[in-house]
Amino acid sequence: MKILYHHRVASKDGQYVHIEEINKGLLKAGHEIVLVAPSMGEEQEFGGDGGLVSKLKKALPQALYEMVEFAYSFWAFLKLAVAIIKHRPDIIYERYNLFNPAGVWAKKWFGIPLLLEINAPLLEERNKYDGIALFKLARWTEHYTWRNADWVLPVTDVLASYQRDIGIPESRIRVIPNGINWADFTDPSIKNPLERDVSDFTVVGFVGFCREWHGLDKILSLMTEPGNEKLFFLLVGDGPAVPGIKAQAESLGLTDRIHITGLVKRDAMPGWLLPMDIALQPAVVAYASPLKMLEYMATGKAIVAPRQANIEELLTDGENALMFDTDDQQTFIDACNRLVKDDELRARLSAAARDTVLNRDLTWDNNCRIIIDLAERSLKGTR
Structure with missing residues (x-):
């Protein structure tokens, strides 16, 4: 299977471990990865904070920074479109981020199933710790992205309750906890x-x-x-x-x-x-x-x-x-x-x-097997 993996993580921290392990597991299982992501994350040592993105966040007024985040979605959609036209992937696998509906736009425009990995309710998390200036826009992007994915993949059942609360049916939710690379x-x-x-x-x-x-x-x-x-x-x-x-x-x-x-x-x-x-x-x-x-x-x-x-x-x-x-x-x-x-x-x-x-079997390899099974079911139109 050819998988377009999309994320917006610029830092190289615990988030990046998840990204790297899923990619490694899918490649090891014989699948092809087309990566659409910020290049700065790849270039950093582990522990890097995102460089330019981190500096922008500190320098810009909060509302302006959030507008930049949302505007990036249009650039991300263009990158996704180019990758889809060039590589013709079977599915899109995206790590959810706030102010980032680009994956949903690509799914709708090109008719490709979208599997959405969710690691946190970022609207609630960011509003609690940093505050959100453009709250209505943030809430719309979160709910719009969650509701329009073919599958949402929260890492805990507690997190899945957030998706249930906005009306996503159980048939489109699959909890996949983090894993371990056993070897x-x-x-x-x-x-x-x-x-x-x-x-x-x-x-x-x-x-x-x-x-x-x-x-x-x-x-x-x-x-x-x-x-x-x-x-x-x-x-x-x-x-x-x-x-x-x-x-x-x-x-x-x-x-x-x-x-x-x-x-x-x-x-x-x-x-x-x-x-x-x-x-x-x-x-x-x-x-x-x-x-x-x-x-x-x-x-x-x-x-x-x-x-x-x-x-x-x-x-x-x-x-x-x-x-x-x-x-x-x-x-x-x-x-x-x-x-x-x-x-x-x-x-x-x-x-x-x-x-x-x-x-x-709490391993990244098993997580990848689950992802592929869900992808195949999406392509067949089954649940």
């Missing part, structure tokens, strides 16, 4: 990059961009409690909370039992997961499918995660993870402490987390 994270040749020998320690690990509300300072306090002298904290990433964590570690005399990597390249991540025994998934937005949680699961970590509906789509308290209440930080610490003290529980949850990935 990348389970290759026996992967080396542990941590220079210090922590084989005698229980290693609590966190991956990501850490903020104060993640509560990682509580882990350092836990390390000072009697009986926890063999607890080691590994923070893989960076973020605004790092200076405070470093200062706290120094004041508590824990600098020799903590390691902070800073930003690491994507291909180094499997190695950094190796030394972890317990992996932390602090609270996330209510509709997300966290990539790092799948990575924790595939590599057999004992996971501490929030009791949220989207997380409970993959994890069950006491079966393949321990869960905590997001409004009670003490339950977070209690779950961590319980895993530190109970080797048998830790081993059981670790094995169950890994088995969940295998039993449910």
Whole structure:
């Protein structure tokens, strides 16, 4: 099958991981990809913020920037049209973005089925964190794009409820959670990059961009409690909370039992997961499918995660993870402490987390098989 893959992501971050893995999976399965996307995303190192796009967002008044976003859709439609005329793809696969109905226009103009991957309700998300100046236009583009796709592919059932709320029938919704590239994270040749020998320690690990509300300072306090002298904290990433964590570690005399990597390249991540025994998934937005949680699961970590509906789509308290209440930080610490003290529980949850990935085939390859099945059904006019 020939697939026109369209996205508007200019940064090279977690979003780009999803894009890259889906493309790799489709290519590996023998399909052809025609990519229509900003070239600047391809040219950056992992962690890049989008360059010119990021600068424009900071420099322009909000309403003007949003008009530029919408105007880009006309340019994107022209690029899509050229690609369709030249390559004659079977379907369009698009990663949804706000102010971007270009994929729907191309679907309607050329009569090609559109599969729309949805990772967030961007109208709500952007309005909450940044505000939206052109709210009516933003709402129209979101609803128009969702309603006119042949299939909408939200990453969680919680996110699917947003599509149901605007009248999209269940027959056009397919939840596809994020996945894992199994070989990348389970290759026996992967080396542990941590220079210090922590084989005698229980290693609590966190991956990501850490903020104060993640509560990682509580882990350092836990390390000072009697009986926890063999607890080691590994923070893989960076973020605004790092200076405070470093200062706290120094004041508590824990600098020799903590390691902070800073930003690491994507291909180094499997190695950094190796030394972890317990992996932390602090609270996330209510509709997300966290990539790092799948990575924790595939590599057999004992996971501490929030009791949220989207997380409970993959994890069950006491079966393949321990869960905590997001409004009670003490339950977070209690779950961590319980895993530190109970080797048998830790081993059981670790094995169950890994088995969940295998039993449910939570892989990018399986996601690609689902996408192709939906594409074929669209081409045949079946549901």
